[in-house]
Amino acid sequence: MIDNGLLVQMLIGALLGLSVYLPLAAGQLSLATPAFYAVGGTLAALLSTRWSALGATADGGFPVPSLLLEMALGGLLAGLLALLVGRLVLRLQGIYLAIATIALVEIVRVAILNLPFTGGAVGIFAIPQPFATAAGYLLPALALLAVAGWLCQRLERMPLGRAMAAIRDDELAARCMGIDTTRVKLSAFVLSAVLAGSTGALAAHFLNTWNARQGSFDASITTLAFVILGGSRTWLGPVVGGLLLTALPELLRPVGDVRLVLFGLVILLGPVLAPQGLITPALLERLGGWGLRSATDRKTEEAQP
Amino acid sequence: MTSAPPPATALSHDRSGSSGPIERRQRGALRLAALLAAGIGALAWLGRSSDPAAKPLTSGPLTLGAAIAFTGNANLYGQDQRMGLTLAERWAQEAGPPARPVVLQLEDGASDEPSAIAAFNLLIRQGVIALIGPTLSQQAFAADPIAQRQGVPVVAPSNTAKGIPEIGHFISRVSAQSSVIAPLSIAEALRRDPAIRRVAVFYAQDDAYSTAEVAIFQKALAARGLTPVTVQRTQLADNDFQTPITSALQLQPQLVVLSVQAVAGGNLIRQLRELGYRGQIVVGNGLNTPNIYPICQRWCDGILIAQAYSPELNTPVNRRFQQLFRQAHGDRPPPQITAQAFAAYQVLFEAIQRLQRQGGLTDVSLGQARANLMAELLSGTYDTPLGPIGFSPEGEVLQDRFYVAEVRMAPGGRDGRFALVREQGLQEGQP
Numbered sequence: 176m177i178d179n180g181l182l183v184q185m186l187i188g189a190l191l192g193l194s195v196y197l198p199l200a201a202g203q204l205s206l207a208t209p210a211f212y213a214v215g216g217t218l219a220a221l222l223s224t225r226w227s228a229l230g231a232t233a234d235g236g237f238p239v240p241s242l243l244l245e246m247a248l249g250g251l252l253a254g255l256l257a258l259l260v261g262r263l264v265l266r267l268q269g270i271y272l273a274i275a276t277i278a279l280v281e282i283v284r285v286a287i288l289n290l291p292f293t294g295g296a297v298g299i300f301a302i303p304q305p306f307a308t309a310a311g312y313l314l315p316a317l318a319l320l321a322v323a324g325w326l327c328q329r330l331e332r333m334p335l336g337r338a339m340a341a342i343r344d345d346e347l348a349a350r351c352m353g354i355d356t357t358r359v360k361l362s363a364f365v366l367s368a369v370l371a372g373s374t375g376a377l378a379a380h381f382l383n384t385w386n387a388r389q390g391s392f393d394a395s396i397t398t399l400a401f402v403i404l405g406g407s408r409t410w411l412g413p414v415v416g417g418l419l420l421t422a423l424p425e426l427l428r429p430v431g432d433v434r435l436v437l438f439g440l441v442i443l444l445g446p447v448l449a450p451q452g453l454i455t456p457a458l459l460e461r462l463g464g465w466g467l468r469s470a471t472d473r474k475t476e477e478a479q480p
Numbered sequence: 481m482t483s484a485p486p487p488a489t490a491l492s493h494d495r496s497g498s499s500g501p502i503e504r505r506q507r508g509a510l511r512l513a514a515l516l517a518a519g520i521g522a523l524a525w526l527g528r529s530s531d532p533a534a535k536p537l538t539s540g541p542l543t544l545g546a547a548i549a550f551t552g553n554a555n556l557y558g559q560d561q562r563m564g565l566t567l568a569e570r571w572a573q574e575a576g577p578p579a580r581p582v583v584l585q586l587e588d589g590a591s592d593e594p595s596a597i598a599a600f601n602l603l604i605r606q607g608v609i610a611l612i613g614p615t616l617s618q619q620a621f622a623a624d625p626i627a628q629r630q631g632v633p634v635v636a637p638s639n640t641a642k643g644i645p646e647i648g649h650f651i652s653r654v655s656a657q658s659s660v661i662a663p664l665s666i667a668e669a670l671r672r673d674p675a676i677r678r679v680a681v682f683y684a685q686d687d688a689y690s691t692a693e694v695a696i697f698q699k700a701l702a703a704r705g706l707t708p709v710t711v712q713r714t715q716l717a718d719n720d721f722q723t724p725i726t727s728a729l730q731l732q733p734q735l736v737v738l739s740v741q742a743v744a745g746g747n748l749i750r751q752l753r754e755l756g757y758r759g760q761i762v763v764g765n766g767l768n769t770p771n772i773y774p775i776c777q778r779w780c781d782g783i784l785i786a787q788a789y790s791p792e793l794n795t796p797v798n799r800r801f802q803q804l805f806r807q808a809h810g811d812r813p814p815p816q817i818t819a820q821a822f823a824a825y826q827v828l829f830e831a832i833q834r835l836q837r838q839g840g841l842t843d844v845s846l847g848q849a850r851a852n853l854m855a856e857l858l859s860g861t862y863d864t865p866l867g868p869i870g871f872s873p874e875g876e877v878l879q880d881r882f883y884v885a886e887v888r889m890a891p892g893g894r895d896g897r898f899a900l901v902r903e904q905g906l907q908e909g910q911p
């Protein structure tokens with residue numbers, strides 16, 4: 176039932192979930208992901224339709240290297256914006272940071288709506304296509320997800336990732352230990368923006384059209400739901416959450432008009448039944464321990480560090 | 481509840497070799513990631529485009545797919561469209577056994593771009609012969625290119641933005657664009673009061689439909705030498721318009737032009753009247769639904785609107801359409817958007833019947849049948865509830881009769897109707 180087009184949407188969902196996860200891994204509840212997604216998407220839409228040097232053909236074709244260039248530029252621009260904005264908003268914490276990042280999403284949305292070259296409310300359409308079918312988008316989306324996943328996996332072992340975990344657990348204690356908390360939080364914020372920006376550039380081509388509605392407050396909540404349902408303690412949580420929650424409304428089509436009611440129920444029941452999310456560190460530990468030694472061995476070993 | 485260990489303990493565990501929780505968690509993460517990658521790979525393999533276009537067309541009934549908005553903020557229009565499509569299905573069944581039976585499959589295209597894409601993909605993979613939808617022009621810009629690339633005919637029942645048929649030769653529409661219709665109501669207002677000099681314009685700046693239509697209104701005003709004394713921008717979700725109305729009324733407008741969606745428009749009209757505006761009001765296509773009556777009630781009375789459909793058009797097919805509508809939905813006239821959805825089904829149904837009789841649907845693959853249908857669709861003329869319509873070679877609707885209606889509310893102010901005040905013939909093919 177899942178066709179390649181839906182699979183690409185699921186991968187985009189997973190990437191956006193990861194983008195929300197990164198600041199959250201440093202304890203920062205940032206809802207700014209759709210703003211950076213919109214920046215990347217708008218940049219790609221503008222470049223591919225206005226700048227003929229990228230090689231868009233008259234019949235709507237587009238070279239793949241140009242797509243990759245756009246993804247890099249989209250990530251770069253979003254990262255620069257995050258660097259500028261992050262210095263200001265990361266002074267805030269918790270719900271105040273969430274509100275400030277919602278404001279950022281709104282500012283970007285209104286700017287895209289009113290700029291003279293972004294097509295207003297209709298947006299930019301007839302975006303050229305690097306691939307003939309949706310299956311073509313699988314490769315760049317998977318590659319981006321693999322890179323992002325590898326980075327998140329590596330982060331657990333890197334000083335930056337450990338500093339992020341320390342800030343998440345107790346920011347004051349982390350600062351006392353000599354961690355430059357501002358720099359670490361900013362790094363996580365910028366990484367998240369780069370990921371969202373690149374994803375936006377890919378999504379603009381996939382969606383054929385781009386407008387200000389793509390990066391809205393609604394999208395902030397949707398992407399946050401990916402992380403809540405999937406779990407915010409490991410990078411695989413948001414990936415699984417993004418994949419599942421994007422696919423679910425489509426998989427529920429056979430039930431007819433009540434499909435969104437069921438979808439709402441899942442979002443409601445998910446956190447009730449699995450408050451830590453579907454993918455928890457405990458689950459990963461169990462999964463990693465399989466086939467190595469029996470559970471009793473592991474317990475005795477843990478008891479004597 | 482298990483939370484990540486603080487970094488200090490994590491470090492000590494780490495040095496103890498491959499048995500620490502971090503090690504195990506990382507190994508678990510890798511395993512799960514590999515599992516996910518395998519799952520995605522399998523899904524990609526299973527979902528690879530098994531294009532049904534190459535398969536020979538079966539002899540059974542043909543499926544028409546419709547992807548319209550049952551959810552999201554466009555569902556007000558989607559519900560009206562669903563009525564039109566179901567009525568058209570009944571109309572087709574009553575006409576006697578067709579040369580080729582047609583079944584309709586409805587899918588929710590929601591109100592956003594990804595959902596429209598998913599619905600189109602789903603229907604195309606199920607082997608539909610043609611598509612009706614999506615509801616919003618912004619969705620059409622996302623989903624129509626997919627149908628175009630796969631060679632599936634699309635008839636849009638309600639996309640009025642500029643540039644829809646230009647997406648490709650498989651894309652057509654039965655909804656005339658606002659540039660054709662909108663100026664007519666301005667003309668009517670000026671005919672009633674040629675002394676009008678001061679015009680106020682309201683529109684929702686974050687809505688594709690409103691921004692496109694207001695540009696046309698402004699052009700029509702400029703063509704008559706009128707410059708608006710004020711242009712007030714509102715937002716799609718606004719319902720309180722006291723501030724923009726107050727600042728507009730200070731400039732003493734003699735005519736107010738509105739281009740907003742139904743709910744906002746109903747509220748805007750009501751508040752305009754409540755704040756003391758007594759002049760004429762001209763509204764755009766967004767208010768082209770009886771659903772506004774309960775909102776603005778007696779204040780709706782007298783507003784002018786240009787329409788692509790008039791319930792008062794006295795032709796056999798329109799009488800039949802009205803009869804079916806009244807049977808199903810009670811004694812009220814059908815809205816324009818329902819008539820347009822009916823017309824979208826009707827043109828496809830009639831083109832399929834003609835093609836079947838010509839033999840264009842026998843011994844062909846599904847892909848060829850789709851291409852033949854598109855050619856047949858564009859070449860025909862159709863007597864629809866909208867009046868006689870045809871298509872330009874690009875797929876733009878050619879409709880030569882438009883209407884200006886005035887809302888007349890019943891004495892209780894609860895219900896009303898669009899009363900036809902002028903019927904206007906246009907040159908065919910005028911943009």
